[in-house]
Amino acid sequence: MDRTYRLTGPDNRPYSSLAKGTLGGNTDGLYGRLDCPAALAALRRNPARYAAKRVFFADEATAIAAGYRPCGRCMREAFRAWRDRPASSV
Numbered sequence: 001m002d003r004t005y006r007l008t009g010p011d012n013r014p015y016s017s018l019a020k021g022t023l024g025g026n027t028d029g030l031y032g033r034l035d036c037p038a039a040l041a042a043l044r045r046n047p048a049r050y051a052a053k054r055v056f057f058a059d060e061a062t063a064i065a066a067g068y069r070p071c072g073r074c075m076r077e078a079f080r081a082w083r084d085r086p087a088s089s090v
Contacts, residue, residue: 002018003018004016004017004018005017005018005019005020005021005056006056007021007055007056007057007058007062008025008055008056008057008062008063008066009062009066010061010062010065010066011066012066012067014055017058019058020056021034021056021057021058022034022057022058022059022060023056023057023059023060023063024036024039024054024055024056024057025054025055025056025057025063025068025071026039026050026053026054026055027053027055028053029067029068029069030068030069030070030071031055031057031060031063031068031069031070031071031075032070032071032073032074032075033071033074033075035074036071036073036074037073037074038071038073038074039071039074060078069082070082
């Protein structure tokens, strides 16, 4: 039996996928690497609460399309670009 993963699509709705997501995030609107130190620390502090808010994305383009922003800890360069973008592109 093939394992399926629950990913979030560009429309911010969950869907089943046979491929594992490459990025994780949370419903607060952040996405980052699966091994993000900040996310792993939050998961250790309160596993049930954080796991309930966890989402996964196939790729960065999907996370952005769904309205999420890059994590300032594990994706510093992408975060800086997001933070410094011109106001007209918001």
